[in-house]
Structures are given as structure tokens and as C-alpha cells.
Amino acid sequence: xxxxxxxxxxxxxxxxxxxxxxxxxxxxxxxxxxxxxxxxxxxxxxxxxxxxxxxxxxxxxxxxxxxxxxxxxxxxxxxxxxxxxxxxxxxxxxxxxxxxxxxxxxxxxxxxxxxxxxxxxxxxxxxxxxxxxxxxxxxxxxxxxxxxxxxxxxxxxxxxxxxxxxxxxxxxxxxxxxxxxxxxxxxxxxxxxxxxxxxxxxxxxxxxxxxxxxxxxxxxxxxxxxxxxxxxxxxxxxxxxxxxxxxxxxxxxxxxxxxxxxxxxxxxxxxxxxxxxxxxxxxxxxxxxx
Amino acid sequence: xxxxxxxxxxxxxxxxxxxxxxxxxxxxxxxxxxxxxxxxxxxxxxxxxxxxxxxxxxxxxxxxxxxxxxxxxxxxxxxxxxxxxxxxxxxxxxxxxxxxxxxxxxxxxxxxxxxxxxxxxxxxxxxxxxxxxxxxxxxxxxxxxxxxxxxxxxxxxxxxxxxxxxxxxxxxxxxxxxxxxxxxxxxxxxxxxxxxxxxxxxxxxxxxxxxxxxxxxxxxxxxxxxxxx
Numbered sequence: 001x002x003x004x005x006x007x008x009x010x011x012x013x014x015x016x017x018x019x020x021x022x023x024x025x026x027x028x029x030x031x032x033x034x035x036x037x038x039x040x041x042x043x044x045x046x047x048x049x050x051x052x053x054x055x056x057x058x059x060x061x062x063x064x065x066x067x068x069x070x071x072x073x074x075x076x077x078x079x080x081x082x083x084x085x086x087x088x089x090x091x092x093x094x095x096x097x098x099x100x101x102x103x104x105x106x107x108x109x110x111x112x113x114x115x116x117x118x119x120x121x122x123x124x125x126x127x128x129x130x131x132x133x134x135x136x137x138x139x140x141x142x143x144x145x146x147x148x149x150x151x152x153x154x155x156x157x158x159x160x161x162x163x164x165x166x167x168x169x170x171x172x173x174x175x176x177x178x179x180x181x182x183x184x185x186x187x188x189x190x191x192x193x194x195x196x197x198x199x200x201x202x203x204x205x206x207x208x209x210x211x212x213x214x215x216x217x218x219x220x221x222x223x224x225x226x227x228x229x230x231x232x233x234x235x236x237x238x239x240x241x242x243x244x245x246x247x248x249x250x251x252x253x254x255x256x257x258x259x260x261x262x263x264x265x266x267x268x269x270x271x272x273x274x275x276x277x278x279x280x281x282x283x284x285x286x287x288x289x290x
Numbered sequence: 291x292x293x294x295x296x297x298x299x300x301x302x303x304x305x306x307x308x309x310x311x312x313x314x315x316x317x318x319x320x321x322x323x324x325x326x327x328x329x330x331x332x333x334x335x336x337x338x339x340x341x342x343x344x345x346x347x348x349x350x351x352x353x354x355x356x357x358x359x360x361x362x363x364x365x366x367x368x369x370x371x372x373x374x375x376x377x378x379x380x381x382x383x384x385x386x387x388x389x390x391x392x393x394x395x396x397x398x399x400x401x402x403x404x405x406x407x408x409x410x411x412x413x414x415x416x417x418x419x420x421x422x423x424x425x426x427x428x429x430x431x432x433x434x435x436x437x438x439x440x441x442x443x444x445x446x447x448x449x450x451x452x453x454x455x456x457x458x459x460x461x462x463x464x465x466x467x468x469x470x471x472x473x474x475x476x477x478x479x480x481x482x483x484x485x486x487x488x489x490x491x492x493x494x495x496x497x498x499x500x501x502x503x504x505x506x507x508x509x510x511x512x513x514x515x516x517x518x519x
Binding site: 024077111235 | 312313326330333334337338340341342345346395399400401403407483486487488489490491493494496498499500517
């Protein structure tokens with residue numbers, strides 16, 4: 001055998017194969033773990049984080065004479081995360097008997113999807129539309145909408161999701177400008193929505209602000225939590241599952257996080273196998289065969 | 291066929307069709323991708339009309355006789371003069387208006403967004419009892435450790451982005467060391483972000499598998515629907 005040539009031992013072959021697993025097998029393995037844990041789950045504990053508790057406490061602290069605005073800026077592409085987040089937040093509002101209004105600035109699909117969630121939960125809590133909650137609908141214009149809301153909410157919103165003027169909703173009695181809002185909760189998979197809310201509402205008018213993000217974008221927003229600009233934050237399905245623990249209503253997010261944990265175990269194992277194979281393979285290539 | 295069952299099958303086939311891209315690029319996956327984009331675009335047009343334009347523009351103009359609203363689409367249509375060499379200045383006029391508004395709004399947003407971030411980065415390395423009481427809580431030692439870690443990472447990462455001094459000589463070499471440390475911290479942060487990205491993608495996948503098992507298969511075999519997920 002020539003110098004520097006890799007020895008074809010059984011061990012080397014195994015580690016080389018570990019680096020070259022066809023991606024279809026990885027996908028199939030992952031799908032297998034997901035199906036297994038959905039059908040025959042082995043439960044793992046979920047402990048609420050400080051960020052999630054912060055959001056729950058912020059909802060709790062809203063005075064009875066003020067509204068909560070839930071800005072549901074998400075659509076079907078992130079529904080597996082933002083859907084359970086919306087469910088958990090709406091659950092908390094109904095449980096704590098806080099009046100809230102859903103609104104949406106982008107993408108417009110979110111207003112219908114979150115409306116379905118609120119209607120369904122409203123039936124379970126015996127809440128009435130227009131009294132305990134409302135849907136202000138999809139309002140195009142980002143910053144312009146917020147600047148208009150700061151001065152005159154009924155005028156800025158106009159009609160609700162069902163085409164009815166919001167001034168006719170009983171819960172809107174006494175609602176004038178942004179000072180009538182006790183908390184804004186932004187639920188989104190889109191960057192820059194938070195900056196718009198903070199820059200135009202939270203900062204200038206000191207309206208408490210909290211948020212729920214897809215896990216992809218959440219790391220970029222921790223500085224806002226640290227600076228106190230955000231009262232709390234839900235991070236992906238994990239945050240939604242933690243909120244479900246706080247409102248004592250385990251749902252879709254709890255299931256997702258349980259499956260997620262097992263999927264992560266598989267991915268970590270595959271990463272370790274791949275890297276050990278890489279290191280051993282490199283070492284073998286560098287060692288001349290005696 | 292019951293429309294609900296039709297929707298169920300449509301959603302299930304769309305899910306499987308889109309995921310078929312994991313095997314290889316194929317026309318079925320592309321077809322469902324285009325359907326999704328088309329549906330989203332169509333829904334955007336529909337909701338923009340029903341939730342915005344109808345109530346705020348059309349009805350005031352037609353029913354309340356606020357005739358001046360007719361000028362809104364005229365101004366908007368000026369954008370299309372970008373295709374005319376002779377009258378492109380009209381498009382630039384309206385673009386300038388929008389750029390100016392956007393820049394002004396951003397300027398207004400900038401300080402409320404970033405100044406508290408900057409202020410929060412000034413952390414005491416020897417916090418007093420009063421500062422501890424005003425903070426988010428935690429033992430004195432926890433706060434000290436947290437603040438020191440924060441400041442070290444902040445300074446080393448900022449030094450990584452400081453390109454004005456070459457990494458030579460006594461000062462430059464030390465800057466090189468801190469920037470190397472900063473690079474390591476950045477790598478750790480990127481790792482954490484990538485971990486979160488993996489979590490997000492798997493959450494979406496789990497959501498679709500949940501639908502396939504509980505709603506689709508569960509419609510025909512109740513055992514799947516009764517699994518409690």
C-alpha cells in the first residue's frame with residue numbers, strides 16, 4: 001500500500017459511512033421520530049422561562065379600563081409556531097378577563113387565522129364579540145396606521161373585520177387614543193414589525209409592549225427584553241408551550257415541544273456521529289500507513 | 291363529495307406535494323408552491339379591498355360624495371411613468387414623496403428603538419444595593435457575573451468590527467487577540483441562532499405531520515385522532 005493511503009479497515013469504513021449518510025435517510029429518521037412521538041409520546045417537562053412569565057405578568061397587570069392590542073402579523077407559513085402562540089395569548093386574556101382587540105398589518109392571512117382561534121376560544125369561555133374582544137381587521141400602512149392610532153383609534157381603524165364600524169362595538173366605548181391601550185402584544189414571523197411598534201408607540205407613548213416570535217428571529221430581540229422595552233417574549237413553539245403551562249391548558253405547542261425534544265436528540269446524535277467520523281477520517285488521512 | 295373532505299384532501303395532497311422536494315426538484319412540488327403563492331397574492335388583493343380600500347376610500351368617495359378621493363389613485367398611477375423616458379420625472383416626483391415620508395418616519399423611530407438599547411449596555415460592574423433593587427432581580431453574585439460577561443462580550447465583539455488599526459505592534463496585537471475572542475463569541479451566538487432556526491423548521495414540520503395524522507388519517511381511522519396530540 002502506498003504511503004499516505006487510507007487504510008480500509010472496518011472501523012474507518014463505518015465512520016466514513018456515517019459522514020456519507022444519504023440525506024433521504026436523515027429525513028426518514030426524523031419523520032419516524034416525529035410520528036413515533038406524536039402517536040406514542042414520552043412526555044418531557046416544560047418549565048416557563050422568565051421571558052414567558054414576563055408576558056403573562058404583563059397581561060395580568062393591564063388595568064380593567066384599558067385594552068390589550070394583539071397584533072397578529074403572521075400567516076400559514078409560520079402557523080405551527082405563531083398559531084399556538086396566539087392561542088396561548090388569547091387563552092391568557094380570556095382567563096384573566098382582559099378585553100382585547102386583534103389587528104393585523106401584514107401578511108393579511110393572519111387576521112382570518114387568528115379570528116378563527118379567538119372565535120373558537122371565545123365559545124369555550126362564553127365571551128361575547130364586541131364586548132370582551134374584537135377584531136379590528138387587516139390595516140394596511142404599517143407606521144402610518146400606528147401614528148394614526150396614537151391620536152385617534154376609532155378613526156384610524158374605521159371598520160372591524162366584519163365590516164362594522166368599531167365605534168358601534170360596546171367595548172370601544174371610552175376608547176380614544178393610544179392611552180386607552182394597556183398592552184401591545186406583537187405575534188409575528190416578520191422582522192421590523194417590532195421596531196415599528198417600539199419606535200412609534202412603545203417609546204414615544206410608554207405603552208407596555210410584549211411579543212411572540214418564530215424561533216428563527218427571536219435571538220435578535222433579546223436586547224429589547226434586556227433594555228426593558230419589552231415586558232416579555234414568547235420564543236417559537238417553546239414559548240407557546242410555556243404559556244400553555246402558565247394558563248394550565250396544554251395544547252398544540254406542548255405536543256410540538258415534546259416531539260421537538262426527541263427530534264433534537266436525534267439531530268444531536270447525528271451531528272456527533274458526523275463530526276467524530278470527520279475527525280477520525282482526517283486523522284487517518286494524515287497518518288502514513290505502516 | 292362533502293366540501294370539508296375535499297378541503298382535507300386538498301390540504302393533505304398539498305402538504306405531501308410540497309414536501310416531495312426533499313427527494314428532488316419536481317413539477318408536483320413546484321405546482322403546489324405556485325398555488326400557495328397565487329392564493330396568498332389573491333387573498334392580499336381581496337383583503338386590501340374589503341378591509342381597507344372599500345371602507346376608507348371607495349365608500350367615502352361614492353356614498354359620502356367626498357369627490358377629492360379620486361386624486362388618490364391618480365397620484366398612485368404616477369409611478370407608472372417610470373416606463374416613459376420623457377415623463378419619468380413624474381414617477382420620480384411621487385417616489386421622492388414616498389422616500390421623504392419613509393425617511394422622516396424612520397428618523398422618528400430610530401431614537402426610541404436604539405437609545406434604550408445603548409443605555410442598557412452600560413452595566414455596573416460593582417452594582418450598589420439600590421441598583422440591585424431596581425434591576426430585574428437575582429443574587430448580587432449573579433448580577434455581577436452577568437454584567438461582567440456582558441461587558442467582556444460587548445467589548446470584544448465591538449473590537450472585532452474595528453478595522454482602523456492593523457493587528458501589528460503592541461496595541462495592534464492586543465486588538466487582534468480581543469477581536470479573535472470576539473469572533474469566538476460571535477460564532478457561539480450564530481450557533482445559538484442556528485439552533486433556534488432548526489427548532490423553528492422542525493416545529494413547522496411537526497405541525498404538518500400533526501395535520502396529516504390527526505386531521506387527515508384521523509378522519510378515516512379514529513385511532514389517529516384519539517392519540518391526544
